[in-house]
Every structure is written in C-alpha cells, then in structure tokens.
Amino acid sequence: MIYDYEVVTGKGEKLSLSEYKGKVILIVNTATGCGFTPQYAPIEKLYEDYHDKGLEILDIPCNQFGAQAPGSDDEIHEFCTLHYNTTFPQMKKSDVNGENELPLYTYLKEQKGFEGFDEHELKAILENMFNAADPNWASTPDIKWNFTKFVVDREGNVVARFEPTADMDKVEACIQALL
Numbered sequence: 233m234i235y236d237y238e239v240v241t242g243k244g245e246k247l248s249l250s251e252y253k254g255k256v257i258l259i260v261n262t263a264t265g266c267g268f269t270p271q272y273a274p275i276e277k278l279y280e281d282y283h284d285k286g287l288e289i290l291d292i293p294c295n296q297f298g299a300q301a302p303g304s305d306d307e308i309h310e311f312c313t314l315h316y317n318t319t320f321p322q323m324k325k326s327d328v329n330g331e332n333e334l335p336l337y338t339y340l341k342e343q344k345g346f347e348g349f350d351e352h353e354l355k356a357i358l359e360n361m362f363n364a365a366d367p368n369w370a371s372t373p374d375i376k377w378n379f380t381k382f383v384v385d386r387e388g389n390v391v392a393r394f395e396p397t398a399d400m401d402k403v404e405a406c407i408q409a410l411l
Contacts, residue, residue, distance in 0.1 A: 234388040237336040239290065240324040242305040247323070249336070252288050254386050256410045258403070259290040259340065261328045263300035263378040264311045267354055271379050272316035274400040278407060279320040285411045286386065289320040294328050297378050301325060328375045337375065340382045344393035345373035352397035385410045 234257070235250040249257070258278065263269060279289050293308045295301040301308060305324055312318040328337040348370065349355045358377060362369040369376070379396035383406050392406050 234336075234339070234384050234390065237334075237339060239292065239326070239334065239336060242309050242322045242324055244324065247321075252384075253388070255286050255288045256282075256386055256407055257288045257290060257384040258407065259292065259336075259382045259384065261292050261294040261337075261375060261378060261380055262312075263294060263297065264303065264308055265300040266298070266378040268377070268379040268396045269300075271396070271400065272312055272318055274404075276316055276318050276320065278400075278404060279318075282407060282411060283320075287407060287411065291318070291320055291322045292328070292334070293322065293325040294375075294378065295325060296327055296329060296375075300378060328380075340390055340393075341373040341375070343390035344382060346370065346376060346395070347393070349376075349395050349397040350399065350402075355397050358397070383407060383410065 235253055238246050238248045241247050260275065262272070275289065278287065293301045303311065308325065309322050312322065327333045349358060362376065377396050381394040381403055382390055383392040383403070385391050391410065394403050
C-alpha cells in the first residue's frame with residue numbers, strides 16, 4: 233500500500249506517506265530545464281485550488297532524463313519558487329528508474345504501467361528518441377520522461393498515471409473527481 237513508503241524531503245527529513253492518509257496525492261517527477269517545466273505553473277494552481285480540500289503534492293525532482301535537473305535540492309527549490317512561485321512540498325532529488333530508484337516508484341510503476349503518450353507537440357520527438365534507444369521501450373512500465381504524474385485516491389489506491397504529454401485539464405478532472 234502507498235502508505236508503507238516514505239520519501240526524503242528537500243530538507244533531508246523523512247516523510248512517511250502514512251501522513252497523507254485520507255488525502256488525494258499527486259506524485260510527479262520534475263525537472264527545472266525541461267520542455268515540460270512550465271507544468272510547474274498548473275501544478276501550483278492545483279495545489280492552491282485544492283490543498284484545502286484534501287490534495288497533497290509530492291514533487292520529486294529527477295535528473296535521469298536528459299540531465300534536466302542538474303542543481304542541488306536547494307537550487308531546484310530556489311528555481312521553482314522564483315520562476316513558478318511554488319508552495320507545495322518538494323522532495324529530495326531522486327531516481328525513478330533503475331537500480332537506485334525510490335522504492336515508491338517501483339510500487340507506482342507496478343500499479344500503473346505506461347499506456348502511451350497523449351497527442352502533444354512533443355509526442356513524436358519523444359517516441360522517435362525512445363525508438364532509437366530501445367525498440368521495446370513502450371512495453372516497459374518505466375517512467376519515460378520528466379513530469380510523469382500518478383494520482384492516489386483517499387484510500388491509498390494508485391488510480392491514474394498521466395504521461396508528461398497529458399493535458400493538465402485531464403489531471404485536474406481526475407483530482408476533482410476524487411476530492
């Protein structure tokens with residue numbers, strides 16, 4: 233269950249997800265230098281609009297995709313607050329794939345695998361890049377890129393996975409339905 237996992241905050245403190253029992257949780261791997269980085273703005277808007285209604289956000293910076301989160305935890309936090317006025321909690325920069333991936337991400341990927349990219353101006357670029365690297369990329373549950381989002385309901389069930397190409401209105405509609 234999701235509540236069995238913990239993450240480390242950007243300040244180095246352990247955070248048990250059991251603290252979020254009864255809340256809807258949006259978990260997203262982020263990066264400061266990505267074509268999807270502007271998604272910080274609608275994510276912050278979700279936090280502002282729904283936090284008081286029970287939404288929590290776990291922002292987990294990750295440098296595994298194109299080295300697009302190169303800074304320290306403090307530098308990443310400063311970038312996000314300066315450029316996007318983020319107020320939601322930011323976790324320690326972590327891996328989401330591979331031998332050093334957060335156990336939380338192992339669990340998330342077991343619950344919701346990759347189902348394809350939504351129509352988006354970057355879809356073809358991403359697919360071509362992945363096809364060149366691994367023809368079987370679409371059949372694995374791995375996180376494919378920055379700003380992949382998982383939504384967890386109030387009972388701790390992983391109910392949705394949204395790829396970075398998903399329209400943020402779809403993410404919001406999913407969250408609204410669970411609140």
